[in-house]
Amino acid sequence: MNYDHIETQKAIPDASSMIETFRAIGYNLETAVADIVDNAISAEAKNIYIERIWHGGKSIITLKDDGHGMNGEELINAMRPGAQNPLAERAETDLGRFGLGLKTASFSQCRKLSVMSKKKNSDSVYWSWDLDYVALSNEWNLIKWLPEGYLNALDNHESGTIVIWTDLDRVLPLSTSENDDNAKRKFSNSLERVRQHIAMTFHRFIEDKTVKIYWCGNVIEPWNPFFPCPEENLTDTPAPQENISGGGTIKGFVLPHKSRVSEKAYKAGEGINGYPAQQGFYVYRGKRLLLAGDWLGIFRKEEHYKLVRIQIDLPNTLDTNWQIDIKKSKATPPTTCRDQIEQYAKKIRSVGEAVFRHRGKILKHRAGQDFQPLWLDKTKGGKWSFVVNRDHLLIKNIKEMAKTEPIQAIDTLLRFIEESIPTKAIYVKETHEETKDADKQEIQKEPFSDIDINLIRQMLLQMFNNQINAGKAPEQAKALLKTIEPFNNFEDLIEEL
Ligand SMILES: Nc1ncnc2c1ncn2[C@@H]1O[C@H](COP(=O)(O)OP(=O)(O)OP(=O)(O)O)[C@@H](O)[C@H]1O
Ligand SMILES: [Mg+2]
CATH class of the missing domain: 3.30.565.10 (Histidine kinase-like ATPase, C-terminal domain)
Structure with missing residues (x-):
């Protein structure tokens, strides 16, 4: 012009x-x-x-x-x-x-x-x-x-x-x-x-x-987000450092579980805002930390990733690409490397989550071979489910009890199941799967999708006969069974009766 x-x-x-x-x-x-x-x-x-x-x-x-x-x-x-x-x-x-x-x-x-x-x-x-x-x-x-x-x-x-x-x-x-x-x-x-x-x-x-x-x-003594207590350096680096396409590097760290370090060392890791808030990316421009504990809009902060901290190093020549702001407290990954950063972080996050769940593992480890979990985490054909451990001592006792006091035994069994449903483990598994690569993802098994059909048949017949003996017409008994979970999923078997 x-x-x-x-x-x-x-x-x-x-x-x-x-x-x-x-x-x-x-x-x-x-x-x-x-x-x-x-x-x-x-x-x-x-x-x-x-x-x-x-x-x-x-x-x-x-x-x-x-x-x-x-x-x-x-x-x-x-x-x-x-x-x-x-x-x-x-x-x-x-x-x-x-x-x-x-x-x-x-x-x-x-x-x-x-x-x-x-x-x-x-x-x-x-x-x-x-x-x-x-x-x-x-x-x-x-x-x-x-x-x-x-x-x-x-x-x-x-x-x-x-x-x-x-x-x-x-x-x-x-x-x-x-x-x-x-x-x-x-x-x-x-x-x-x-x-x-x-x-x-x-x-x-x-x-x-x-x-x-x-x-x-x-x-002022330095506070290093990855090694907050140098004397008890147990931080894990689960994957090697990667070069970010377009410039810069990325390196993941998982801080030690509370049970592995002294109280002082664990406390040192809290930083200004505490573990849950300090998880995320740490973006450095040269040696200067710009952003501390931020998932850059790629993930949400969640309790079970609280030990994960990922270092990103950028030279000051990338200021414009990463949209560094005047306050030097914001950065946005360019679209060209966002996927790479996301994939890398997923690996570190899954290790971080396993470390977070370490407590259960420690107890198991201490008990060695003798450890009796209440629920077993089972995977079959890419589908996972939790099943009650039939060999658990409590279940054996309930079976014994059933011989003389069946009503009390059933009641105890139901209480045991209600009390111990592994909701937390299921939650972690479900949210963890969402962050895995699509081809590695396992899905939760549909209820009763692989139960022995003969077992269902046998239970249906028993309940059907009970209804008939109580004076119900066969059609009435069938209609009733169709309204009862899980039999509502087996209409064909009910019709066969
Ligand atoms: N403590 C200092 N010692 C010497 N020079 C200084 C000092 N503080 C500021 N300056 C000079 O003043 C200039 C302006 O500083 P100012 O912080 O406003 O901007 P900047 O550092 O250049 O960029 P930014 O806005 O990213 O901070 C600097 O570039 C530097 O030349
Ligand atoms: Mg300045």
């Missing part, structure tokens, strides 16, 4: 409303802090210090790093929304993409974002965004301001950057009193989640010593 002769008109975004819109991108405190940590790691920081200072509504969160820092011009550019083109190629180690994170993450939590930065052998420079000033002036103007007490924050560092969040209106009401213990506890709890999120999101950087992250002075 040739634009030379077309009339144009500027339509500049309205500063005060646009900047408010930045607040609504959907970060939470955890993802917002992680976005600032991203920038520090991209700036090659060796140490990152996160502090939270409680002053009621005037509380402060700061993130300081000893990375390469910025000069005045670079800082102004960093503060500019859309500092970089999302389409630009980035260094492999750069965790950024959109040129927005610093601003959008900060505004999602606070009204004042101050950044001070310093390059080696230079003085520090600082600027702040103040949402109240932008609203007042309706201009994209930074202000030369820092919260009290931070002018010398970088004096002990050769280079680095400090990000300071004040007026944390999305974390707690600005009117909160400093003596409000309830609010203080809530603030502290939200920040504890942030600490855990950082320990998880950046665990690879912490593990390989790229960076140390300090939380109010204490170094």
Whole structure:
């Protein structure tokens, strides 16, 4: 298209409303802090210090790093929304993409974002965004301001950057009193989640010593979703790592059953949200975890897959294909590899489910040959069913009892069946089969589909005779039998009578 002769008109975004819109991108405190940590790691920081200072509504969160820092011009550019083109190629180690994170993450939590930065052998420079000033002036103007007490924050560092969040209106009401213990506890709890999120999101950087992250002075220990307790490493890797078509790799893990590890180790595996919620894919972009425990819309979370965690590694060149979002907390597999991921995950999930059901196996194992299950899981001709174990001691006793007290014996037998129907095992089997390959699927046997026909005949005849002896006409007796389960399925046999 040739634009030379077309009339144009500027339509500049309205500063005060646009900047408010930045607040609504959907970060939470955890993802917002992680976005600032991203920038520090991209700036090659060796140490990152996160502090939270409680002053009621005037509380402060700061993130300081000893990375390469910025000069005045670079800082102004960093503060500019859309500092970089999302389409630009980035260094492999750069965790950024959109040129927005610093601003959008900060505004999602606070009204004042101050950044001070310093390059080696230079003085520090600082600027702040103040949402109240932008609203007042309706201009994209930074202000030369820092919260009290931070002018010398970088004096002990050769280079680095400090990000300071004040007026944390999305974390707690600005009117909160400093003596409000309830609010203080809530603030502290939200920040504890942030600490855990950082320990998880950046665990690879912490593990390989790229960076140390300090939380109010204490170094954060990494939380590895696959080996949450390295001293008791019993995680299973049931299938080899696969290359994903189009790029990236996938590798499945099944965490150990509760009965195989110490309580401490099992607890370590719970992560932020507990086992059932932490199951699923863990998508990494480089060494940075984007998504933790999400089945990416391919499966649902279910109790019996709670030990399954599958690692997906992507290079940052696949950002567009996987639709990585601004918050770096969403990813969508491209259609070209969705099937492959689904098939791979099914294998891991079926192993995970078997481990989840391990408890029953352990008991069986301890009893060895002597173990007497109440129900037997039987497969014949690709069809499965559960049958009562005729050799079970209880059944033998009931047979003995029937010789002298038949009514009581029948009653006991019925109670035994009612009480012990293996509903859970049936449920697991049914849902498990749904996720298997179609050609390997076994189906549940239809009731009475392979019972000995003579047995039915014999029982029908006996019941028929009883009715006749009680004074019923043959047609009446037949009509009655046709209404009784399971004989309703054997009309032809009833007609033969
Ligand atoms: N701690 C820091 N140290 C040095 N430079 C920084 C720091 N934080 C931000 N920058 C600079 O500011 C720029 C803008 O940061 P911002 O987080 O807004 O976007 P981004 O990291 O490029 O992309 P994304 O939106 O994906 O986070 C960065 O590209 C980087 O050059
Ligand atoms: Mg960034």
